[in-house]
Every structure is written in C-alpha cells, then in structure tokens.
Amino acid sequence: MIVLYLFSSPEGDIFLEPEILSKPFLITPENAHPFLTLGNYFDAMKACVLKNRGELLKRALKDKWRKDWRLDDVAKIKIRSEKHGILYHLASVEVFIKEIRVKFTLSTALSKAGIECLVREHDILERLNRTFGFPFLPEIYGIKEMACATGQGTTEKMVMLSAQWFEDYHEWHLAMDTAAGRQKIKIWDLKRGHRYASSTEAVRIIEESSKILALYYDYEDFSRIGSWHHAAGDFIVNIQGDGRLNVRLTTVRKYEPLMAGFSERNVNPMIAMVYFFLDTTIHMRLDRLDGVGEMAWLDDFVVPAVVNGFFEGLHERETFGDGVSGAQSAELLSLLKSFDRPELERVLEPLMDHYAATQDSDGMAFMSAHMDDHINVLRQALQDFH
DSSP states (O other): EEEEEOOOOOTTOOOOHHHHHSSSSSSSOEEEEEEHHHHHHHHHHHHHHHHHHHHHHHHHTTOOSSSOOOGOOOOOOEEEEEEEEEOEEEEEEEEEETEEEEEEEEEEESSSSHHHHHHHHHHHHHHHHHHHSSSOOOOEEEEEEEEEETTTTEEEEEEEEEOOOTTTTTTEEEEEEEETTTEEEEEETTOOOOOOOOOOHHHHHHHHHHHHHHHHHHHHTTTEESOOOOGGTTTTEEEEEEEEEEEOOOSSSSSESSSGGSSSTTOHHHHHHHHHHHHHHHHHEEGGGTTTTTEEOTTTTHHHHHHHHHHHHHHHHGGGSSSSSHHHHHHHHHHHOOOOOOOOOOOOHOOOOOOHSSSSSSHHHHHHHHHHHHHHHHHHHHHOOO
C-alpha cells in the first residue's frame, strides 16, 4: 500500500517531502503547535483511516464496493490537506482499490472549541440527513477520537469527522472583473481553472442556495440552517458540460431558530417564517472579495433570485404531504406582498436589533449602509414574483 501526503494548490498537488513534514503543525494559519509536526498530523489521519481494519473505508465505499475486501486490497491512499481553518482543518482522503476510487473528507479539531464545533456539526448533519433525506448535505461516515503520538513520547487528542466529498464541486466568491468594471461571481475551479460565472449561472447559484435553506426549515420549532457564510465557501457549485447546475452545502454549524424569542410556545409561525425569509435575503448578499478581502455586498440580481429559490424550496416541501408547506408558502407570499415600505421598515427593525446584538460593529455598519436600497429592491422583487 502506498500512502502519499499532499497539499492541495491551484497548480495541483504538492508532494510533501520529509523536510516539510518535520515542520511544526499550524493550529491556526498564524500559530504553530508547541510540539506536533505536520508529519504527526498526517500520520494521525492515516491511522484514523486504517483503524479497526479500515472500518472508515468500508463506510465510505459502501455504495461503490459491495464485496468483502481487506486492507491488503488497497493499492494507494492520497491524504491531501485542503484548508486550514480557525477551529478545524479540512483534508481529503482518496483511496484506490483495483478499479474503484473513492474520496471523502476528514476534518480534524484539536482545541476544545474546535472539538465542540466538530461534534455539533456531526450531530446536526446526522439529524438533518435522517429527517429530510435530501442530497444537499454531506453524508456522515463517522467521528473518532484519535491520540496523536509524537517522536518525543507526547500525545495530543484529536477528533476527526469523516464525511462525503462532493466531487467536482467548487467554491465561489464575489470578485471584481476589472475588464468589465463590475462585480462578478468567480468559480474557483481547480480542475479547469478559475472563471467568472455567467449572469444566468450566477442567478441559479443564488436560487439553488436559497432553495436549500428553505428545504431544511422546521415548521414546528422554526429551526433553520444558520451561521453559513459565503466567505467561508459553505455553498459549492458544480456545472455540467450541458449547462446543468447543482449546488451543495458543505456543512451546518447551527440549526436553531433565528432569534431566541422564537422558542416560546405562543410565537406565530408566520412571523418566524417572515424573519427567516428576510434574513436569507440579506445574508445571501454578504461576502468578502475573493473570499478573504474586504466585506462586499452582492448586486441587486441576488434579491429576485433569493425570492425565486426560497419559494421553490417551500413548494418542493409540499411533497412531504403534511399540508403545511403549501398553505404557509401561499400565506407568506401574500403577507410579504402586502407590506408597503414603511411597514417593511418596521418589520425589519427587530431583525436589525438582532444583528446589532450578534454582529461586530463593522459588519452591522456595513449592512445598515445598504438597507435602504435593499428594501426597495426587495419590495419590487416580491411584487414581480408570481
């Protein structure tokens, strides 16, 4: 069995020589671990993949390999560091068994906050996949605690979460096309090269992202997918050669009501849906230029795209046959259309207060500066939607 340790890069895989693997492991992009090396980190991921005679591999291979197999059948494994985050680190594992190739993610956390975050995401994804059965979230293969050993005899606890890898899906971010002199969505395609999305593709990306959020809404306790960020690359896109476009969501950090008051028993379900919708129209417009630059506000095309995608998701929920989605969708649209500008401003006030209590001052000021124009565009988009 050949096991390769790699870094992912826009130019292709970077093979990690022993000299690189001996360097300190970075807990965050700026801070090195006091004693773990990069090699210790990769060795721990290898141990996790092979533990219990490849139990993790069997779960990942279950849809592609229906026969019994042994670890000796594995010809090659590529463990590739994909991204270093603040709370945890993302790697991909690519396994080759005869003519079969399977790829999955392996997220690793060391800090108390990172481990809590990873365990929470595991539990939420398991719950949502079990409850809804939609294909838009990654399937979970397992979560394990590993003891990462060093050459000096010390150990460090790591928690590793394994999940489905969405093949040929790519991050996208708002970027400035200097030749055109305007904003565009840039798709970070590492296979075929970065490129700008067409206007039609940009609209569909926003529509599909909004639809996904609506599909996973809980009508009983008002929970919704929260804490997603375009800047983090949470929504990813795959565009087929024939133009078909698919969007997936890489993880779910929170699944709870938007505001704490929605947990009370006497809350009107329609009020909770109104704020879920309004929050979606605002956050779908927030990004950072090129994913890491200054805060950016996506152009007005986003708003009608959110309206279309959001209500498409609510209508698809009618297939559950609970009689709730359709009725509430129609009532929600009628209520939103009825708001004049002063009414919509008043409705938005509690949401802005919520942002003020939960956002940093720079983020709050940035959203507030765009709100007057956003209200105008939103009202027009609602009136135009049928």
